[in-house]
Amino acid sequence: MRGTFFLFCFTTLFPTLSVSIDTLTSSQSLPTNQTLLSLNAIFELGFFSYSNSLYLGIWYKTSIKDNDPTVVWVANRDTPLQNSIGFLKIGDKGNLVIINQSQKPIWSSNETNGSNPILQLLDSGNLVLKEANENDPTKFLWQSFDYPTDTLLPGMKLGWDLDTGMEKHITSWRLTNQDPSSGDFSFKLDYRGLPEIFLYNKDQIIYRSGPWNGERFSGVPEMQPVTDSIKFTFFADQHQVYYTFSIGNSSLLSRLSVSSNGELQRLTWIQSTQIWNKFWYAPKDQCDSYRECGPYGVCDANASPVCNCISGFHPKNQQAWNLRDGSDGCVRNTKLACESDGFLHMMNLKLPETTSVFVNRSMGLVECRDLCIRNCSCTAYANIEITNGGSGCVMWFGELLDVRRYPSGGQDFYVRLAASDLDDIGVEGGSHKTSNTVKDVGIIVGVAAFILLAFGIFILWKKRKLQCLLKGKTEKRGFPERSQDLLMNERVFSSNREQSDESNLNDLELPLFDFNTITMATNNFSEENKLGQGGFGIVYKGRLMEGQNIAVKRLSKNSGQGVEEFKTEVKLIVKLQHRNLVRLLGCSIQMDEKMLVYEYMENRSLDAILFDKAKKSSLVWQRRFNIICGIARGLLYLHQDSRFRIIHRDLKASNILLDRDMNPKISDFGMARIFGTDQTEANTMRVVGTYGYMSPEYAMDGIFSVKSDVFSFGVLVLEIISGKKNRGFYYANKELNLLGHAWKLWTEGNALELIDSSIDNSYSPSEVHRCVQIGLLCVQERAEDRPTMSSVVLMLSSDTASMSQPKNPGFCLGRNPMETDSSSGKQEESCTVNQVTVTMLDAR
Structure with missing residues (x-):
């Protein structure tokens, strides 16, 4: 019910239409005292008034009672006409336009490429723009069904077109019977994971439908189809995800709407009583x-x-x-x-x-x-x-x-x-309830299990006997025995077992993706889906059949990341749960392919924005500070709060991913190492990592510890503040890299000069100064002088936390002649750490 409805009668210079006509041509216009009527007089289009404002809307013609129409769609709900003079027409760009008394447009639809468009009101309640000579009833240039207001009609879709990114949801009126402008309540479909629909009050969820279970939404058991009348449909593939319903009985009127007080309602029109009956509603109880x-x-x-x-x-x-x-x-x-x-x-x-x-x-x-x-x-x-x-x-x-x-x-x-x-x-959720039947079943199960076990032992004995026989024959023919530790003892990993020559990854406790599934999701690893490339392979964007976006890391066949690094990354990430660590969704090994499937990060990696002149301005100071704090929390979790003490060993800007809200997530654990709870450092004969982020003791002696990660974090902090790379940035005739430059500014008392010039003056000088000091404390040459990440998090979160003065950083002097990207495979590089030269092999 939408309150009092007014039609205004006045003389206009524009062409007028009969009420019985359902079509408007490009040479005609619809004034405020005229309407369009669908072919079978089910819906009507025209202007209506509330509080001295005019709105263009569609209402049920067949259910008007006491001159009180049920409005189901409003074009200009947030931009009403402020007087009784105005009209609707088809614009020069093939769109709909509402013109006010001053001949100025106050609302318009999207532009179309129509050459001779006409406007038609259908019996479904859909207002469509189409070509005049178009006979296909489904081909439209524009349709109102793509832009619902507060009502979902039969045939309307609530959900997402994943190819175009178009979302369709319904939003309540501001005030029932008084104000059709956009209200606080909306009903929206979330396509991530297993799609379901949420009712929001502004940005706060107040009700959830539950996922579709093939018959109904899990949270709506009352959602039973009305016999031969209402049919509910949910559809999901890689192109679109939506909910809709249809009416089998032409005499039945039904709609779904969101009221201005936040109630989701299924309403049906009762002809005998001439009222809308509330067939279902939610939320209805605590x-x-x-x-x-x-x-x-x-x-x-x-x-x-x-x-x-x-x-x-x-x-x-x-x-x-x-x-x-x-x-x-x-x-x-x-x-x-x-x-x-x-x-x-x-x-x-x-x-x-x-x-x-x-x-x-x-x-x-x-x-x-x-x-x-x-x-x-x-x-x-x-x-x-x-x-x-x-x-x-x-x-x-x-x-x-x-x-x-x-x-x-x-x-x-x-x-x-x-x-x-x-x-x-026990059986019923309380204490054990043992009965004779249960005991009998237990005896039967026990006997069956014993028989199966004996049979299994016999089969295993026969198999081993046969293997020994075959092994002897193979060795006599000169074929070497296959390595037993190819990848975790020769157990099949892929769901397509007969095609896999890799071994068991069951102990990784992770969902396994079939190679064909990933191929389809990434459009056969197309170039358009490529997100980035490093020394260990290429990362692609993909979309699963369920509509979930993913990032697929496809390891290069000649990658430096072999089986052990792959196993390490999978084992580590699957056991780590923190908001600032990237989430691993699954992995796949099939034939010679090794792939990791991650949650998709909408803003990709930090370096792609931070070091891009065109994009870095979007990283305002508060956002940069939040990224610094998020990385610190994630690193603290790895070092102290996770089930294992983990040293990342390759913390850098390209391994910090940013989600939709620019929250940072640490990724790429291929080089990570697990420490015992009482272990503080370790040595390695193979120095790996990225030039510019390595601590001196790691680069020189292969000694790594939590303080190695702290050094890398300090480099990241200074890069985030300055918007410059430590590697590749040189100041004053190539004498100082970023760490040296930051140290020089600090000792001269000019630390604020380090801040990126693309940041406006909205930053807090004390906050920037504190972050520069923290960064320099983290990159001190001696590992024992660097703070722990728990101290770093405390210093970042408190203005009053005491901080010592930083000492000389461990930084490289002079440009390295080998300017290669990180993760570039095996190369030989020389750098100087405070006048000491070290050669690093296998640099990433």
């Missing part, structure tokens, strides 16, 4: 509120209290929990032990949030479980679709959020628990 019970909490509207922890978990904040506040969620009773863990089967659930999950539509539930149990980071799994007995695999790797239990109609869900917690829970 459990529809987003994340009502926090991480690992389950909301049940039929329970009291509504929040309960998943079995095997207990409230994180018991006091708040007792007061019926479950927002802090739950924590595990017992720490997971990986391979000995099991899974708790839960039923009738709304699946947890799925924007950051692993998805494989070709897997079954058994394969999904096997993959999840091998990956120690996997916290739960489920089928993607419930139709035909269930199909597809979705796995969660972090906290389980916004879980809800229904009396019926939800989905099966499997949560990872420690074996001891599963024993405590």
Whole structure:
């Protein structure tokens, strides 16, 4: 209902139209006192008024009651006409234009390339621009269905065109019956992971639909098709992801809308009573509120209290929990032990949030479980679709959020628990309930297991006997025995086993991608998808069938990163979980191909922006400072807070990736090393890394420690401040590189002169000065003089933290004659570290 509706009658010089006409030509215009009517008089287009402002809109002609039309689309919702004089016409550029009394356009649609366009209002409620001689009913130059307002009509799509980046969502009116301008509430589809739709209040999520399970959205068990009337559809491929619905009964009117008070409504028109009936709405109860019970909490509207922890978990904040506040969620009773863990089967659930999950539509539930149990980071799994007995695999790797239990109609869900917690829970989720039937089943299973074990031992004995026989014959013929440690003891890694000559990576606990899947995602590794290239291979952008964007690191066949480095990178990243570390989604080894699949970073690497004259101005000081702090937090996690103490050994600007919001993420762990908890340093016979970021003790003696990474971090800090590379930057007749230049400015009391000239004057001088000092403290020549990353994070976060004066940095003097890029493979370079010369082999 949209309140009082006015039509204005006045004389105009522009051509007028009969109400019965559904088409407007380029030589005609539609004044404020005229309308277009669809062919079967279902929808009407015209101007309507609220608060002395005029809007062009579409409303139901067939459901008008008491001169109160139901408006379903508004063209100029945020730019109304301020008086009763105006008109709609087709512009010179093939677009729609609303002209005011002064003959000035106040609203227009996108320009088209139409040569003779006409405007037509269809019975579907779609307002379309098309060529006058176009007979194909689906070919339009422009259509209103691409630009919904607060209402989704049958045939409208809510979602994304991934090829063009166009999003279609609905947004509430500012005030019901008074103001059709854009309100605070919107219903939007997120295509990442396993797509689902969110209801927002401004930028805050207030309700989640749950993912599509083949029949309905997981969080809408009431979403049952009305027999022969309403059919719900969800579609996803690499080109588009959308939700829509259709009406099978022509006499039924139904629409989905977002009200100005934030309610998502499915409305149907009741002809007998001449009213819109609220067929369904959300949020409708406490459990529809987003994340009502926090991480690992389950909301049940039929329970009291509504929040309960998943079995095997207990409230994180018991006091708040007792007061019926479950927002802090739950924590595990017992720490997971990986391979000995099991899974708790839960039923009738709304699946947890799925924007950051692993998805494989070709897997079954058994394969999904096997993959999840091998990956120690996997916290739960489920089928993607419930139709035909269930199909597809979705796995969660972090906290389980916004879980809800229904009396019926939800989905099966499997949560990872420690074996001891599963024993405590028993069959029904409480204590053990042993019965004679259970005992009988146990005996049968035990006997069957014994028989299978004996049979397996016999087969293994026969196999080994045959292998020994074949081995003897092979050696007699002069063929060498194949190496047993080619790649983790000759177990097949790829899902396409018969084509793979690589060995087992099961202990990497990571989703495995088929080579063909990655080939399709990257458009056969096309040049258009190429993101960058280093000494170890090329990185491509890809898009999985589910619509998720990925970055694929395809290692060069003659790359310096061999099997060991590949294994190291996979093993490390899969066990690391931090917001400032890049997330590894999976990997693949098939034939002679080694590939890593990462989350896609929209802004690519730091060096691509920081050292680009055209782009660096986007890095304002606050953004640079946030990047410095994010890198510091990520490095602190590696050195101190992760499950292992990890030395990165190749920290540099190109290995810092930036997400959509310019948050930094440390990447490329191919050269990383794991330290014991009591280990402080180690030696290597093979110095690897990047010239310009190496600490003196590492470059000269092969000694690396957490302080080696601190040195690299210090170089990064000074590069971020100055916008200049340490390697390749020389000052005063090529005598000083960036570290030397920064040190010179510091000793002269001119540290602020180091700041990038592209940064405006909005920076804080004290903050910049503090960062320069921290950078110089980190690049001091002696490792013992450098701070730890915990001290660095403290110094960055506090204006009052005490800091010592930096000593001489360990920096190179003079230009290296071999100007090669990092990661350039095996070369021989010479550099001077405070007058000491060292030769480095295998420089990256």
